Amino acid sequence: MENQKSSSSLKAVIAVLAVLLVGSLIYIFKVTSDVKTVQTELKSTMTEKESVMTDLQELKATYDAAISENTSMSDELIQERDKVVSLMADLSKSKGDVSSMAKYKKQFFALQNNMKALMAENEGLKKENKIVTSQRDSTVVVLGESQKYNETLVGQNEELSKTVEKAAKLTILNTSGTAFKVRSSGKQIVTDKASRADMLKISFTIAANQIAKSGEKAYYVQVIDSKNNVLGDKKTVNFGDQTLTYSFITNVNYENKTVQVTENLPGKDFPKGVYYVNVFDNNENVSKTSFTLK
Structure with missing residues (x-):
């Protein structure tokens, strides 16, 4: 068990x-x-x-x-x-x-x-930029060509303006200086003798110019004797930094036609020798001549 x-x-x-x-x-x-x-x-x-x-x-x-x-x-x-x-x-x-x-x-x-x-x-x-860049480049080319064309036109206009400006300037011709003896009767007798002279007659012609501006013209006339003296008024005028001493001013009413200018410069005791006549349009000498007194 x-x-x-x-x-x-x-x-x-x-x-x-x-x-x-x-x-x-x-x-x-x-x-x-x-x-x-x-x-x-x-x-x-x-x-x-x-x-x-x-x-x-x-x-x-x-x-x-x-x-x-x-x-x-x-x-x-x-x-x-x-x-x-x-x-x-x-x-x-x-x-x-x-x-x-x-x-x-x-x-x-x-x-x-x-x-x-x-x-x-x-x-x-990027695609839009490419399109814009392409358009801009095309525009630049067109603008470049236009600029060149405009520069050419500007150059031609400048040359034309210079030509017109040059053509519009008045031409001074036949500048002359002559000595005279003035009698009591008023009669003027040409002389080349310094001792007899008592007046100088300065003459010049302004040529006709149809494109020139008409109106009042002022010319400064400078007469220098053989001793380098400025005769007449001996006044001065300034043109910027330039000074001009002149004998007299002649004023002309120019109407685009030929004008004969004659001015008398009285004096006495004129020295012998060469005399110089300069005609100035402002400060630009536009005509000159000389004559001799014996």
Whole structure:
């Protein structure tokens, strides 16, 4: 009877041990399986992290290339590129767990969509810029040709103006100086003797000119004797930094027709020698001559 009880107890112990062994084996298998699953998930997560990092690097490279083209959208592109760089820094610091990777992938896709929209807009602007540049270059060529043509016209007009101005100037002809002896009767007798002369007669002709401006003309006449003295009024007039000493002024009402001008210059004790007559239109010497008294 005791042997039977011992045998039953032993069987019970063996049965319990068997159950415990089976339970242990099942637990070990489950733990080993969970570890492998975690390792697989970690490996998969790390691979996904590297993949997202690679995608972000490509995104940044795309922005860098677009920014280097220096378009009107450079500021917007730089802002988006900086967002990519910031996300790369955050991703680099992350542990790469499943929840964080889901967040980073979501942010990456959002940035990628923004990039596609900006790149499309940037390409559109580049095409427009090419058209504008082409049109501008064509305009520059046309303007250049127009400028050359205008410069030619301006040059021709200047030459024409100079020609007209030159043609419009009055020509002084036949300038002469003659000495006279004036008798008490008023009769004037030509003389070439300095000792007999008591008046000089200065004459010149203003030629007809149909394109010259008509109206009052003033000429300064300068008579210089053989001792280099200016005869007559000996007045001075300034033309800028130039000063002219003249013998008299003759005023003429010019009406585009030939005008004979004659002025008398009284005097006494005229010295012998060569006398010089200069006719000035303002400060320009327009005619000159000389005569001699013996």
